[in-house]
Amino acid sequence: MTLQEKAVKRLEVELLAGGNRNSYNLTPSPVVLSFIYAIETELTPFELTLSTLKKGDTVTVELSGPELKSYFGSLYGKVIDLTRMHLIPTKIFLRLTLQNWSDTTPTEVVQAMARATGHGSCGGGCGCGCSG
Numbered sequence: 001m002t003l004q005e006k007a008v009k010r011l012e013v014e015l016l017a018g019g020n021r022n023s024y025n026l027t028p029s030p031v032v033l034s035f036i037y038a039i040e041t042e043l044t045p046f047e048l049t050l051s052t053l054k055k056g057d058t059v060t061v062e063l064s065g066p067e068l069k070s071y072f073g074s075l076y077g078k079v080i081d082l083t084r085m086h087l088i089p090t091k092i093f094l095r096l097t098l099q100n101w102s103d104t105t106p107t108e109v110v111q112a113m114a115r116a117t118g119h120g121s122c123g124g125g126c127g128c129g130c131s132g
Contacts, residue, residue, distance in 0.1 A: 007038040010104050013050065014097040017083055021060060021093050030097075031082040035075055036104055036112040044073035053098040061094045068092060074116040 013033045018024035037047060049061060061071075065088040069076045080086065104112075 008104055008109050009037050009101045010108070011035060011037045011050065011101045012099040014099050015079070015083065016095040017085060018093050018095075019089050019091065021062070024093070024095060026085050026089070026092070027083045032099065033075065033079060033082060035078070036109060037101075039109060039113050040073060040116050044075070045071045046073065046075065049096065050098060053096075055098055055100065058095060058097040061096065063092050063094065065090050065092055 011034070013035075014030045015027065015033050016024035016030050017026040019026065037050070043051070049059060053059060063071055068079075068088055072079050
């Protein structure tokens with residue numbers, strides 16, 4: 001599926017996180033992140049990573065801990081909630097598998113856009129001033 005075909009679709013991505021490429025010890029079991037793709041003004045680095053994947057494809061990404069927030073953009077709060085990674089290591093490896101995509105309704109898109117402009121579910125912890 002091309003970038004244009006993925007736009008405003010609901011994507012489901014299986015995520016594992018670890019302190020090194022061979023041990024996904026930060027999320028002992030996979031979590032599934034479900035979100036609407038490409039609703040922000042620019043694609044996040046996370047969305048760019050997914051742009052070339054087909055259903056079932058897996059990619060491993062290496063990031064420094066401080067890069068995690070900008071990598072996920074407005075999805076950062078949701079990722080932290082799902083993974084329960086409240087202490088971010090200095091280096092993190094993410095194994096991402098594109099599981100599925102589906103159509104969305106106009107209401108879902110509008111709601112997701114509103115959450116994205118409100119910085120997702122950061123809970124105000126990022127200093128943006130929103131309340132989550």
